[in-house]
Amino acid sequence: MGISVKNISKSYDKVMALKDISFEVKPGELFGLIGPDGAGKTTLFRILTTLLIADKGEATVAGYNVIKEYKSIRNHVGYMPGRFSLYQDLTVEENLNFFATIFGTTIQENYDLIKEIYVQIEPFKDRRAGKLSGGMKQKLALSCALIHKPKVLFLDEPTTGVDPVSRKEFWEMLKRLQKKGITILVSTPYMDEAALCDRIALIQNGNILEIDTPEVIKNSFPKTLFKVKAAETFKLIQDLGSYELTHSAYPFGEYIHFTSNNVDFNAKDLVQYLESNGHTDIEVNETAPTIEDTFMELSK
Amino acid sequence: MNIIRYIIQKEFRQIFRNKAMLPIIFIMPMIQLIILSNAATFEVNNIKFGYIDNDKTSFSRELVEKFNASTYFNVLSDYPTAKSAKSAMLNGEVDVVLEIPQYFSRDLIKEKKSDLSLTINAIDGAAAGVENVYVSQIVQQFNSKIRVGLMLLGTPEAQPQLIETIPLFWYNETLNYKTFMVPGILVLLVTMITLFLSGMNVVREKEIGTLEQINVTPIKKHQFIIGKLFPFLILGLVLLTVGLIIAKLIFNIPMVGSILLMYGYTIIYILVILGIGLFISNYTDTQQQAMFIAWFFMVIFILMSGLFTPIESMPEWAQILTEFNPIKYFVQVMRMVMLKGAGISDIFPQVLKTLLYAIVMNGLAVWSYKKVN
Numbered sequence: 001m002g003i004s005v006k007n008i009s010k011s012y013d014k015v016m017a018l019k020d021i022s023f024e025v026k027p028g029e030l031f032g033l034i035g036p037d038g039a040g041k042t043t044l045f046r047i048l049t050t051l052l053i054a055d056k057g058e059a060t061v062a063g064y065n066v067i068k069e070y071k072s073i074r075n076h077v078g079y080m081p082g083r084f085s086l087y088q089d090l091t092v093e094e095n096l097n098f099f100a101t102i103f104g105t106t107i108q109e110n111y112d113l114i115k116e117i118y119v120q121i122e123p124f125k126d127r128r129a130g131k132l133s134g135g136m137k138q139k140l141a142l143s144c145a146l147i148h149k150p151k152v153l154f155l156d157e158p159t160t161g162v163d164p165v166s167r168k169e170f171w172e173m174l175k176r177l178q179k180k181g182i183t184i185l186v187s188t189p190y191m192d193e194a195a196l197c198d199r200i201a202l203i204q205n206g207n208i209l210e211i212d213t214p215e216v217i218k219n220s221f222p223k224t225l226f227k228v229k230a231a232e233t234f235k236l237i238q239d240l241g242s243y244e245l246t247h248s249a250y251p252f253g254e255y256i257h258f259t260s261n262n263v264d265f266n267a268k269d270l271v272q273y274l275e276s277n278g279h280t281d282i283e284v285n286e287t288a289p290t291i292e293d294t295f296m297e298l299s300k
Numbered sequence: 301m302n303i304i305r306y307i308i309q310k311e312f313r314q315i316f317r318n319k320a321m322l323p324i325i326f327i328m329p330m331i332q333l334i335i336l337s338n339a340a341t342f343e344v345n346n347i348k349f350g351y352i353d354n355d356k357t358s359f360s361r362e363l364v365e366k367f368n369a370s371t372y373f374n375v376l377s378d379y380p381t382a383k384s385a386k387s388a389m390l391n392g393e394v395d396v397v398l399e400i401p402q403y404f405s406r407d408l409i410k411e412k413k414s415d416l417s418l419t420i421n422a423i424d425g426a427a428a429g430v431e432n433v434y435v436s437q438i439v440q441q442f443n444s445k446i447r448v449g450l451m452l453l454g455t456p457e458a459q460p461q462l463i464e465t466i467p468l469f470w471y472n473e474t475l476n477y478k479t480f481m482v483p484g485i486l487v488l489l490v491t492m493i494t495l496f497l498s499g500m501n502v503v504r505e506k507e508i509g510t511l512e513q514i515n516v517t518p519i520k521k522h523q524f525i526i527g528k529l530f531p532f533l534i535l536g537l538v539l540l541t542v543g544l545i546i547a548k549l550i551f552n553i554p555m556v557g558s559i560l561l562m563y564g565y566t567i568i569y570i571l572v573i574l575g576i577g578l579f580i581s582n583y584t585d586t587q588q589q590a591m592f593i594a595w596f597f598m599v600i601f602i603l604m605s606g607l608f609t610p611i612e613s614m615p616e617w618a619q620i621l622t623e624f625n626p627i628k629y630f631v632q633v634m635r636m637v638m639l640k641g642a643g644i645s646d647i648f649p650q651v652l653k654t655l656l657y658a659i660v661m662n663g664l665a666v667w668s669y670k671k672v673n
Binding site for chain 1: 509
């Protein structure tokens with residue numbers, strides 16, 4: 001009853017957007033697709049929401065085949081595209097009414113489902129959608145996607161371009177929707193949001209790199225991770241790149257995350273190397289890996 | 301049914317909230333109708349006329365006086381030589397130059413024939429043709445008068461043969477160009493507005509991304525399309541109504557035929573245009589593309605509609621092409637019904653062809669609108 005994807009491939013002209021992708025989303029799960037822009041997330045969403053037909057493979061959503069039973073899927077899924085795509089010249093209430101009507105329902109009928117979200121924008125229900133703030137628009141879009149009580153909810157980068165406070169609120173809303181039994185597939189380029197999902201799939205260049213719970217993915221990081229800092233960051237990256245014991249070195253906030261190709265690596269050796277290269281204010285500390293580190297490691 | 305009604309309601313709301321589009325839809329066509337109907341005339345007036353009188357007799361002066369009396373000609377000046385007349389025409393000061401040869405009157409009396417030389421500025425070919433006809437008419441009148449005069453002088457062979465044609469212009473007795481231009485221009489306005497609006501409407505939803513959102517809903521194709529196009533049908537009929545009122549009140553155009561028939565035909569006709577608009581919409585990604593394609597068809601349709609140039613005088617291949625021009629049928633029907641009072645049986649061929657066209661275009665439009673790509 002969740003989502004099942006088997007060997008899906010899709011190419012646009014010569015570019016392979018998805019390469020033989022398979023995964024399962026259990027009913028009631030909050031599943032995250034994590035990957036950079038151009039990884040194939042939107043293509044996958046479009047296939048699952050019956051907007052696009054895959055070249056190869058099979059997929060079912062809420063138990064319905066995306067090709068043969070696309071009509072049933074359209075009755076049972078909610079889709080929130082990455083770009084705000086409601087009528088900017090209609091008011092909040094008119095937008096909601098419009099989507100309720102074309103799904104053959106009314107706002108009153110499913111009000112309990114959207115209530116928590118809608119009450120926040122209800123004071124502005126006579127305002128045109130185009131005049132809402134980013135966070136408000138997103139709440140309206142979510143309300144519209146939920147108005148017909150979908151079994152599966154697809155959210156394509158719902159938090160891109162939204163402020164941190166609204167992002168946090170949004171994820172809390174998703175958690176609450178999940179408790180109501182809705183299966184949610186959400187994509188995001190933000191690694192910090194990945195930790196909020198039940199399970200995540202790391203996706204890059206149309207391939208799935210890893211599927212597991214965020215915890216397992218974090219702990220699967222194979223090496224000891226160091227965060228390195230020095231007075232001159234740019235020179236530091238260059239010097240780490242030419243260091244013979246370097247396995248990986250990439251910027252991470254104000255630090256450089258560093259792993260060594262030597263199993264018995266000692267941090268003191270690195271400090272020595274950097275000092276001999278004229279670095280000052282050197283800091284080298286062991287740190288816990290994040291999902292982003294795993295992603296960087298897997299995509300290497 | 302509920303869904304269609306709601307979409308129609310939504311479309312109307314959006315039309316009336318678009319503050320920039322409202323005047324474009326309602327005011328501009330009316331201004332165009334009033335301006336174009338007053339200005340777009342085929343009559344050639346105020347022709348700048350010059351002459352070179354080498355004869356300088358009472359005969360030649362009488363001929364010039366004929367031109368002076370005509371309302372079509374503004375007699376500007378006489379030129380002393382052909383050379384100065386030539387340079388005046390080069391400078392655009394004169395359009396028609398008549399040169400009266402020396403011994404004009406003498407030859408006319410003695411030889412009973414004489415020649416006149418006429419030079420016409422033919423940069424505007426259509427006007428030049430009309431000017432030639434006007435000049436010929438005046439010269440002929442002069443001619444017949446002279447012959448009567450000569451006969452009176454007692455030459456027995458010169459029998460006056462005065463056959464006069466008195467034309468009767470049916471359905472437009474005073475040959476008022478407005479009477480046939482206004483229905484034509486009204487047709488263009490109704491067509492332009494409905495084609496552009498319907499052509500850009502679905503593309504607009506593509507551009508702002510709402511089409512994708514709608515495509516994942518269980519809405520049926522026909523519900524969406526009917527809901528989308530119906531408001532433009534209404535809009536087209538409103539435009540027609542306002543246009544007809546202006547035609548009657550301002551231009552006093554006769555409306556002999558059945559108004560009901562006019563509306564009935566217009567409904568079928570607008571369906572054709574909406575089908576074309578939707579078809580364009582389905583094959584374009586931006587409003588700009590849709591606009592240019594709509595313009596392309598619009599210009600061809602207008603120029604080959606028989607409104608500005610008669611279809612009968614086009615080359616044969618072009619005449620065949622005009623069979624696919626919906627504007628042609630609408631212009632014909634409007635003129636026939638409004639001016640002649642044609643009934644349903646008179647315009648039956650046009651109705652049938654338009655209906656067929658409507659079915660084909662809308663079929664194509666529905667077929668090419670795909671929710672999945």
